[in-house]
Amino acid sequence: MSEKHRALVRSGAQESEDKHISHAIPHLSSLPTPTAVYDTFWRFAAERLAMYYRRLIQPTGPWSADGILNSYRFTNTYRVTDRVSQYLIREVQYGKDRSQEPQEVFFRTLLFKTFNKIETWERLEAVHGSMVWRTAKLADFDKTLDMEMARGRTIYSAAYIMPAPPFGQRRKHSNHLYLIAKMMDDRLPDRLRQAPDLGSVYETIRRYPGLGPFLAFQYAIDLNYSSLIDFDEDSFVVAGPGALDGIAKCFGVAAARTPEAIIHLVTERQEQELASRGLEFPGLFGRRLQPIDVQNLFCEISKYARVAHPDVIGTSGRQRIKQSFIPAARPVPPALFPPSWKLDPSVLPLAVESVAPATHSPHDLFAVGMARRGHSFSKGR
Numbered sequence: 001m002s003e004k005h006r007a008l009v010r011s012g013a014q015e016s017e018d019k020h021i022s023h024a025i026p027h028l029s030s031l032p033t034p035t036a037v038y039d040t041f042w043r044f045a046a047e048r049l050a051m052y053y054r055r056l057i058q059p060t061g062p063w064s065a066d067g068i069l070n071s072y073r074f075t076n077t078y079r080v081t082d083r084v085s086q087y088l089i090r091e092v093q094y095g096k097d098r099s100q101e102p103q104e105v106f107f108r109t110l111l112f113k114t115f116n117k118i119e120t121w122e123r124l125e126a127v128h129g130s131m132v133w134r135t136a137k138l139a140d141f142d143k144t145l146d147m148e149m150a151r152g153r154t155i156y157s158a159a160y161i162m163p164a165p166p167f168g169q170r171r172k173h174s175n176h177l178y179l180i181a182k183m184m185d186d187r188l189p190d191r192l193r194q195a196p197d198l199g200s201v202y203e204t205i206r207r208y209p210g211l212g213p214f215l216a217f218q219y220a221i222d223l224n225y226s227s228l229i230d231f232d233e234d235s236f237v238v239a240g241p242g243a244l245d246g247i248a249k250c251f252g253v254a255a256a257r258t259p260e261a262i263i264h265l266v267t268e269r270q271e272q273e274l275a276s277r278g279l280e281f282p283g284l285f286g287r288r289l290q291p292i293d294v295q296n297l298f299c300e301i302s303k304y305a306r307v308a309h310p311d312v313i314g315t316s317g318r319q320r321i322k323q324s325f326i327p328a329a330r331p332v333p334p335a336l337f338p339p340s341w342k343l344d345p346s347v348l349p350l351a352v353e354s355v356a357p358a359t360h361s362p363h364d365l366f367a368v369g370m371a372r373r374g375h376s377f378s379k380g381r
Contacts, residue, residue: 028265033252034250035309036309041297043277048069048077048300049283068307068308071325072303075296077289078284083118084116084157086333089336093105093225094226094227100227103187103189105189111131113222115173116160117156127144155173164210165211166210179209183208192228192229193229197235198231198232198233202217202238216238217237234290237264243299244259246302249314253314263295270289285337285344285349302314
């Protein structure tokens with residue numbers, strides 16, 4: 001990076017000295033009185049997980065008898081199993097011949113997650129070769145992204161709202177490249193490796209301009225998949241806007257005032273909640289739901305309830321689900337998880353029966369049962 005570039009980066013980073021952010025979680029001894037949506041929350045979690053396993057066995061589907069799940073796009077029960085997270089782990093972080101030097105792992109992860117779009121990453125590598133910080137020329141990346149936009153191609157995923165950090169550039173992606181350069185110039189990878197826990201990783205990232213609480217938390221989780229850091233996911237969570245809406249629908253609007261405490265308590269009570277409803281739930285190859293997964297589930301139930309419980313009002317005011325379900329054109333590759341989790345995706349925990357396309361009302365939820373083989377939850381990692 002040139003001295004001129006370094007100066008520009010430093011000039012745009014005044015907001016990076018934000019005040020210390022506390023990540024203390026208020027304690028709740030019990031959950032607020034639930035609505036009918038909370039029951040659907042657990043049935044959604046169980047059926048969406050069953051769909052994941054069914055798809056591994058039967059790639060062409062159908063994977064559920066639930067009309068809502070068959071019609072609209074929802075993320076998986078476990079965040080790490082979603083298509084983009086799996087690509088991040090398999091190709092970007094642990095891909096063949098990828099350096100595991102901290103600065104290289106961090107650079108690849110942040111560059112990929114900034115755009116959160118597989119096609120953008122693959123275009124950059126097709127033009128510039130393997131993404132390596134030591135030899136990266138961000139000005140050339142910038143030109144390639146300009147050309148992609150000129151061709152009418154979308155370079156950002158629609159999954160997150162991505163405001164432009166204030167580095168004085170005309171294009172949003174140019175400002176994001178400056179932000180990454182600022183992080184590298186600050187030796188942020190080394191600082192994160194010295195952090196004592198996941199909450200501290202979040203706080204350090206959150207101080208950078210253009211990163212709100214939710215996005216900083218997502219980056220912390222993504223980096224925690226890599227070899228850069230390895231903290232317990234159970235220790236920290238930040239509720240995003242979708243999760244706030246889902247919590248309000250499950251427990252009333254007032255409950256959204258203490259969202260992280262509710263997420264932690266729901267995570268803690270998962271076995272009890274599932275057993276009381278007679279739901280089969282083997283976890284992710286034996287791994288329990290973590291707070292990040294429960295946070296995501298609240299976001300997804302926020303959407304699901306717009307159809308299944310249209311009379312229940314949350315905080316967003318949204319009444320319809322925007323994205324229809326379209327099966328991915330790419331085949332689903334074998335699952336890969338962070339090595340420290342010690343999960344074996346070759347051993348399926350469920351014997352899943354084939355299901356027919358939905359012919360029932362969306363309110364006849366989860367008509368298809370699952371036959372479970374013997375298994376046990378693994379606590380923690």
